[in-house]
Amino acid sequence: MTFINYASREINCKIVYYGPGLCGKTTNLQHIYDSTAPQAKGKLISLATETDRTLFFDFMPLELGTVRGFKTRFHLYTVPGQVYYDASRKLILKGVDGVVFVADSQEERMDANIESLYNLEENLQTQGYDLNELPYVLQLNKRDLPNVIPIDELTHELRKKDEPVFEAVAMDGTGVFDTLKAVAKQVLTELRKG
Amino acid sequence: MAHSPFILQEQQFQKIKAILARLCVECAARVVFLVDRDGQTIAFHGDIGDMDTTSFSSLAAGNVAATSSMARLIGEDAFPAVVHEGERESIFISVIGRSLLVVVFDERSTVGLVKLRTKRASYEVAATLDEAARATAAYSFSTSVFSEITDEDIDSLFS
Numbered sequence: 455m456t457f458i459n460y461a462s463r464e465i466n467c468k469i470v471y472y473g474p475g476l477c478g479k480t481t482n483l484q485h486i487y488d489s490t491a492p493q494a495k496g497k498l499i500s501l502a503t504e505t506d507r508t509l510f511f512d513f514m515p516l517e518l519g520t521v522r523g524f525k526t527r528f529h530l531y532t533v534p535g536q537v538y539y540d541a542s543r544k545l546i547l548k549g550v551d552g553v554v555f556v557a558d559s560q561e562e563r564m565d566a567n568i569e570s571l572y573n574l575e576e577n578l579q580t581q582g583y584d585l586n587e588l589p590y591v592l593q594l595n596k597r598d599l600p601n602v603i604p605i606d607e608l609t610h611e612l613r614k615k616d617e618p619v620f621e622a623v624a625m626d627g628t629g630v631f632d633t634l635k636a637v638a639k640q641v642l643t644e645l646r647k648g
Numbered sequence: 649m650a651h652s653p654f655i656l657q658e659q660q661f662q663k664i665k666a667i668l669a670r671l672c673v674e675c676a677a678r679v680v681f682l683v684d685r686d687g688q689t690i691a692f693h694g695d696i697g698d699m700d701t702t703s704f705s706s707l708a709a710g711n712v713a714a715t716s717s718m719a720r721l722i723g724e725d726a727f728p729a730v731v732h733e734g735e736r737e738s739i740f741i742s743v744i745g746r747s748l749l750v751v752v753f754d755e756r757s758t759v760g761l762v763k764l765r766t767k768r769a770s771y772e773v774a775a776t777l778d779e780a781a782r783a784t785a786a787y788s789f790s791t792s793v794f795s796e797i798t799d800e801d802i803d804s805l806f807s
Contacts, residue, residue: 456653457688458794461661466688496702501710510710513687515702518805522793526805529687529706545713549651549686582651635806642802645653648789 455549456645458524465524467641468531468549469634472574473556474566475535478595480512481624482556483530486634487514489627494518508534511546521642528638535570544577552589552641553578554633556624557612559594559602567612575614589640590617593633598623654684655787660780661691664773668693671749671769676757678737681750682773683708690747708750712741731759742766744774 457466471479480500487498494517501510512532517525533543547553555574557567575585594608609619618636622629656664664682672680672694679694681701687709689701712730719727730741740762742749749770751762789795 455651455684455686457684457686457690458653458655459661459690460656461658468686468688497700499703499707510714513703513706515706521797521801521805524793529702541717542714545710545717548713549684631806638805639799639802642797642805645794646789646797648652648787648792648794 456551456641463524465521465526465645466529467526467551467638467645468529469552469554469637469641470546470550471530471532471554471556472543472570473535473595474558474563474570475507475537477535477556477558477563477567477570478622478624479532479535479556480508482554482593482595482622482630482633483512483514483532485624485627485630486516486530489631490516507536508532509539510534510542518638526642528634528641530634537569540573540577543573544580547577547581547583550578550581550583550588551644552591552637553585554591554593554637555612556593556595556622557608559596559608560599561601561603564603564611571612571614586615589637589644590615591633591637591640592617592619593622593629594619595622595624595629597621597628598625653784654780655784656690656780657783660776660783663776663779664691665693667769667772667776671751671765674765674769675751675753675762677751677753677762679752681705681708681748681752683748683750685709685712685743685746685748694752705750708739708741708748712743712748716743729763733759740766742770744770745777747773747777749773 496515498514500512503509514530516528533546620629620633668680681692682690683705687706689705716726732739740751
């Protein structure tokens with residue numbers, strides 16, 4: 455839920471990166487963190503297991519600048535991708551303003567993508583959201599790997615509506631900011647409507 | 649669709665700041681926060697030192713979200729308060745509807761005192777947030793500054 459503070463002239467929005475385990479959600483955030491000027495970001499918090507798998511969430515605040523005299527701050531979250539952390543995923547979707555679905559382009563991860571996408575829709579519904587009405591972007595990650603499914607086929611399988619689709623290699627930052635920009639733009643456009 | 653935005657106007661913000669300032673003194677607390685359950689800082693008062701308040705709020709909300717879910721798993725509706733006691737610093741979190749009142753205190757105070765003082769402040773905060781919710785419901789986005797946001801404004805954020 456977008457929070458607007460008139461006293462401090464701030465707009466705060468929440469964006470959640472969703473997707474199957476090891477698809478690159480944390481890598482997206484890590485790249486944004488590494489590429490952003492220190493004054494525009496807070497700390498990158500990772501609640502992870504000892505083997506660096508996301509346990510609860512990753513979080514980083516990102517200040518993009520000023521719109522109509524209001525500072526715009528995006529709170530970026532990732533969910534844990536592993537199937538058995540579903541309770542945590544539900545909690546993190548609370549109050550979401552926009553979602554990025556990070557798909558793993560590798561052939562052997564197609565089933566995991568579909569399962570995670572179904573899980574996203576289901577968990578959004580539980581929280582009172584409809585994916586069709588929510589700012590949403592599809593990112594096709596790991597495009598640099600040899601065993602990837604062609605873009606057309608992936609898009610056909612995973613695209614839910616007319617959402618923007620971006621090819622990405624989060625490890626080197628390709629497509630990461632295009633994805634973020636697309637979802638942030640939709641969130642701010644929604645704000646115009648109230 | 650996304651849930652409607654929540655707007656805090658100057659008047660309610662100042663009321664909340666005053667409640668937090670008084671609570672901070674009454675509890676002998678180091679710092680007092682009001683945090684949205686989605687993890688966004690609404691206001692705070694006290695000595696934050698070099699604390700990262702944005703991360704702190706996000707983690708406090710995550711903490712309450714997790715413990716509330718645990719409560720339901722054992723047949724409780726919710727835990728209305730959560731306490732973390734450290735060797736030097738402690739945290740008391742009181743859940744007020746969609747918000748959390750978070751008190752950070754040290755050996756100059758006690759859990760009992762914090763709990764007692766927070767109770768009254770909770771009612772006042774709840775009333776002020778209700779006031780803000782009513783004002784938000786009556787807010788007309790179509791005539792607000794936000795309706796004037798252009799595509800160029802948004803693009804300029806990423807330039």
